[in-house]
Amino acid sequence: MLRVLALISIIALSAFAAGDASFEASKRELNIPAIIMFFIFIMGTLGLTYWAAKKTKSASDFYTAGGGITGFQNGLAIAGDYMSAAAFLGVSGLIYLKGYDGVIYAVSFLVGWPIILFFMAEKLRNLGKFTFADIAAYRLSQKEIRTLAAFGTLSVVVLYLIAQMVGAGKLIQVLFGMEYEFAVILVGVMMIIYVTFGGMLATTWVQIIKACLLLSGVTFMAVMVLYHFDFNFESLAVTAAERHNDGEAILAPGGFISDPISAISLGMALMFGTAGLPHVLMRFFTVGNAKEARKSVVYATGFVGYFWIIITIVGFGAIAFLNSDAGAAYFVDGKLFGGNNMASIHLSHMLGGNAFLGFISAVAFATILAVVSGLTLSGASAISHDLYSNVINPNATDEQVVKISRITVVVVGFVGVILGIAFEQQNIAYMVGLAFGIAASANFPILFLSIYWRGLTTRGAFLGGLTGLVTAVTLVILGPIVWVQILGNAEALFPYKHPALFSVTIAFVAIWFFSKVDNSERGKTEKELFRAQNIRANTGIGASGAVDH
Amino acid sequence: MKDELVERIENNPKYNELLSKKNSLGIKLGIFVLVMFYAYILTIAFNKEVLATKIGDGVTTIAFPIALAILIISFLTTVIYVRKANGEYEDLVNDIKDDVKDIM
Numbered sequence: 001m002l003r004v005l006a007l008i009s010i011i012a013l014s015a016f017a018a019g020d021a022s023f024e025a026s027k028r029e030l031n032i033p034a035i036i037m038f039f040i041f042i043m044g045t046l047g048l049t050y051w052a053a054k055k056t057k058s059a060s061d062f063y064t065a066g067g068g069i070t071g072f073q074n075g076l077a078i079a080g081d082y083m084s085a086a087a088f089l090g091v092s093g094l095i096y097l098k099g100y101d102g103v104i105y106a107v108s109f110l111v112g113w114p115i116i117l118f119f120m121a122e123k124l125r126n127l128g129k130f131t132f133a134d135i136a137a138y139r140l141s142q143k144e145i146r147t148l149a150a151f152g153t154l155s156v157v158v159l160y161l162i163a164q165m166v167g168a169g170k171l172i173q174v175l176f177g178m179e180y181e182f183a184v185i186l187v188g189v190m191m192i193i194y195v196t197f198g199g200m201l202a203t204t205w206v207q208i209i210k211a212c213l214l215l216s217g218v219t220f221m222a223v224m225v226l227y228h229f230d231f232n233f234e235s236l237a238v239t240a241a242e243r244h245n246d247g248e249a250i251l252a253p254g255g256f257i258s259d260p261i262s263a264i265s266l267g268m269a270l271m272f273g274t275a276g277l278p279h280v281l282m283r284f285f286t287v288g289n290a291k292e293a294r295k296s297v298v299y300a301t302g303f304v305g306y307f308w309i310i311i312t313i314v315g316f317g318a319i320a321f322l323n324s325d326a327g328a329a330y331f332v333d334g335k336l337f338g339g340n341n342m343a344s345i346h347l348s349h350m351l352g353g354n355a356f357l358g359f360i361s362a363v364a365f366a367t368i369l370a371v372v373s374g375l376t377l378s379g380a381s382a383i384s385h386d387l388y389s390n391v392i393n394p395n396a397t398d399e400q401v402v403k404i405s406r407i408t409v410v411v412v413g414f415v416g417v418i419l420g421i422a423f424e425q426q427n428i429a430y431m432v433g434l435a436f437g438i439a440a441s442a443n444f445p446i447l448f449l450s451i452y453w454r455g456l457t458t459r460g461a462f463l464g465g466l467t468g469l470v471t472a473v474t475l476v477i478l479g480p481i482v483w484v485q486i487l488g489n490a491e492a493l494f495p496y497k498h499p500a501l502f503s504v505t506i507a508f509v510a511i512w513f514f515s516k517v518d519n520s521e522r523g524k525t526e527k528e529l530f531r532a533q534n535i536r537a538n539t540g541i542g543a544s545g546a547v548d549h
Numbered sequence: 550m551k552d553e554l555v556e557r558i559e560n561n562p563k564y565n566e567l568l569s570k571k572n573s574l575g576i577k578l579g580i581f582v583l584v585m586f587y588a589y590i591l592t593i594a595f596n597k598e599v600l601a602t603k604i605g606d607g608v609t610t611i612a613f614p615i616a617l618a619i620l621i622i623s624f625l626t627t628v629i630y631v632r633k634a635n636g637e638y639e640d641l642v643n644d645i646k647d648d649v650k651d652i653m
Contacts, residue, residue: 100612104593107616111586114626118575242610252601252610253593260594267590284653291635298627301599312616321623423556530553538568541558541653 027395034175034358040361041502045194045206045369051422052198059401062199063130063186063381064285069204069293075299080211082109082304084160086366086370086432088214088311089341095315096322096336096343097251102315106308109473112274117297120275124538131378132281132388132443136450137318139529140429141458141522145446146386148258148465152209153278155345155381155473157375157394157412158419160279163431164375165420167341168368174338174345175361181421187365190418191236191372195380195413196406200286203373210366215307217363221344222310224351225317230317233313240316250319263498266433269500273436276443279378281370290540315401318343321350371489372416433498434476438466441503449511451537457523468507475499557649567641574633578626589619 053085054275056062069077087109095102128134133149165184172183194202229235241248255396272278284293306400321327322336322343330337330346337346383406396404423431446465449456478493515523536542558564581604591613613643 100610103612103616104590107589107619108586110620111582111623114582114623115579117627117630118579123618203648233613234609237607237609252612253597260591263590263594265585267586271586291639294631294634298624298631301624310618310622312613318652369650524649533556534553535564538571539558539564540644541554541646541649547617 001531008299010307029231031175031354031358033355034207034361034390037358037362041366042190043132045202045209045513048205048209049194049198049202050204050528054200056201058199059130059385059398059405061201062376062402062405063206063282063385065199065201067229067286067288069288071287071295072295072299073204074206074283074287074292076211076303077207077286078280078296079298079303079307080207080214080367080370081277081280081283081374082300083211083214083307083367084432085171085368086163087307088367089167089171089220089344089364090163090270090427090432091308092311092315092338092344093341095312096318097340098254099244099316100252101254103308103312104253105270106311108270109274110301110305112271113297113301115271116275117294117301119448120281120451121284121293121297121539124281124284125287125290125293125542125545126537127451127533128285130282130385131366131381132276132278133382134240135389136446136461138450138457139526139533140450140461142390143466144458144462146390147442148462148469149446150288150382150386152276152438152446152465152469153386154379155442155469156276156278156439157379157382157432158415159435159438160277161372161375161379161412161416162419162423162426163435164368164372164428165416166423166431168372169363169420169424170338170341171345171361171368180424184417184420187368187372188413190369191376191416192410192413194373195376196370200377203370204283204286206337206373207364207370208365210370211303211381214367215303215310215362217348218307218310218314218344220259220356221317221348221351221360222313225313225321225347228318236313236316236320237416240319244319261501262498264503265437265496265498268504269433269437269440269498272444272500272504273438276439276447277436278372278382278439278443280380281447283374283377283441289543291410309357314344314347317331318347321347326350368396368453374411377411378417380405383408383461401482430481437476437498437500437503438469438472440500441472442509445504445511449508453515454527456511456530457515457520457526459509459514459518459520463514464507464511467510468503471506472499472503472542475503551652554649554652557652558645561645561648563641563644563648567638567645570641571634571638574630578630582623582626585619585622589615 003092013241034036060066091102091105094105117210124132124135127138131153134332136144136149167189168187169180169184172178172186173180229239237251241251244250246254287293289297322330327350336342345357345360345364349357359478388404389401393400442465445468446461450461475494476499479499480492480495480497483492600610600615602611603609604611
């Protein structure tokens with residue numbers, strides 16, 4: 001472990017040295033306070049990982065921190081997962097660019113939470129152990145359902161991972177003048193260390209610490225912005241409208257959601273997608289019982305809702321401050337240095353100088369690390385718990401499973417780095433939107449119907465879920481972003497950016513249809529098993545507790 | 550789970566009370582949140598000019614307080630649900646568990 005620490009320091013230092021060579025070109029001075037805070041955070045979290053590594057022995061420790069996280073802690077960690085770099089940098093950047101349209105994103109991101117609480121949270125806790133596939137496959141055939149769930153998980157994890165990696169690369173590039181590729185590699189290496197050694201315990205605590213830092217950082221920013229405007233939102237709005245090219249149009253919904261189909265589709269993706277995000281769902285297994293699972297949603301909703309209110313102020317503050325004469329220093333060739341996603345980072349420098357820039361940058365970096373760690377852990381559990389120990393080798397020992405997880409973490413880390421480099425130019429808020437779309441179409445329908453619909457059978461869940469996943473992925477590929485912007489075709493075969501409206505509907509209908517026509521003996525048994533499952537889902541009788549689980 | 554346990558719990562009136570109360574509250578609040586959210590999204594999709602209405606003499610539009618209200622109300626629905634679920638419904642669950650203690 002110590003050797004690893006030393007190695008990291010060397011890699012990081014050499015990266016900064018490499019940054020030195022290019023920082024003249026990027027017109028950036030080396031920000032000493034930022035680097036100091038950055039190192040304090042890295043050292044602190046590595047220390048935490050060291051502590052967590054000593055406590056992480058069994059598969060249950062590795063995946064769920066032994067089930068001993070409280071509702072409040074879990075609420076913070078869930079909020080932390082949600083307040084990702086894409087959410088923080090992406091949405092504040094979107095508000096900076098388009099005004100109120102960014103707020104629509106923020107609102108849509110929150111409303112999934114009450115729905116999760118009313119229909120999913122306690123059931124997840126009562127039925128599951130390590131992954132959401134535990135619930136989906138509770139009374140169905142393990143092999144088919146877990147394989148499908150693992151693919152659903154991996155698709156979402158990879159897309160989400162790319163978004164975070166791109167955010168990380170850009171951020172470090174702007175801050176330290178480091179090469180983009182180098183920055184992405186650094187994030188990948190750090191993440192692999194946290195997760196392989198510290199498992200869920202380290203991942204959760206890194207997430208909790210980051211959530212606290214992020215909430216205090218953005219609060220300070222919002223207070224500073226409002227302070228300049230005598231705590232009057234109207235004066236902030238007036239100034240922002242004056243300084244934005246679109247004028248007062250930024251204060252109302254604009255062209256970002258151009259047609260009804262896209263609007264409904266995006267809304268569905270964000271709402272049901274939340275209930276299908278594997279790295280968020282797995283957090284419900286880290287608490288002791290259904291009561292704590294419910295509490296964690298209340299805390300998470302409160303923190304995330306507060307965060308969006310603050311981010312709205314920060315976003316409009318960025319317009320008012322950065323588009324002023326004093327803000328001109330942050331532009332290169334008429335464009336915001338580092339892209340629009342960096343709006344809140346530049347704003348922090350205008351508001352609080354190098355020291356505050358350092359703090360916010362370290363927090364943003366922490367955000368990325370914490371979220372990619374959670375994602376990677378969730379990808380690893382899909383492969384090791386769902387595929388390996390339930391499909392490939394059902395007799396696997398605890399040690400074997402943990403070993404496979406650790407190997408998977410390294411592999412997922414590498415894949416994330418490579419794709420992060422390949423997708424450098426993508427808008428990260430959009431990438432996250434896509435991840436939500438796939439989560440909503442592939443994971444959510446199976447999970448929801450397995451909890452609520454007696455008639456669901458393996459055949460229905462497998463064929464229907466597969467249809468949802470394939471539809472979502474196909475429509476994304478044929479849509480305007482991939483087909484036109486990435487593959488360079490003239491016109492999109494599928495006209496909408498967000499396919500959720502179609503793919504979620506198709507998934508539900510397909511699952512229903514294939515279950516209905518399934519008259520097999522196995523199907524009958526599975527329907528009969530629903531009674532016992534429903535009792536456990538609602539009462540927790542038979543559920544794995546914090547101790548034995 | 551043993552068949553006997555399943556039978557016993559399913560025939561326990563408290564279990565049925567738990568299911569009907571919990572489901573009915575969850576569905577009511579869920580529909581409320583969905584209607585609120587889609588009313589907002591559909592207004593944006595079909596008639597966004599309404600949201601561009603300015604408040605008083607200012608430039609701030611009513612779209613801001615509406616977004617704020619959705620965030621706050623969403624949070625409040627979770628508080629309402631958890632108060633009920635962690636109090637009344639959890640008591641029912643404990644009663645059910647007590648009733649089947651002998652065969653668990």
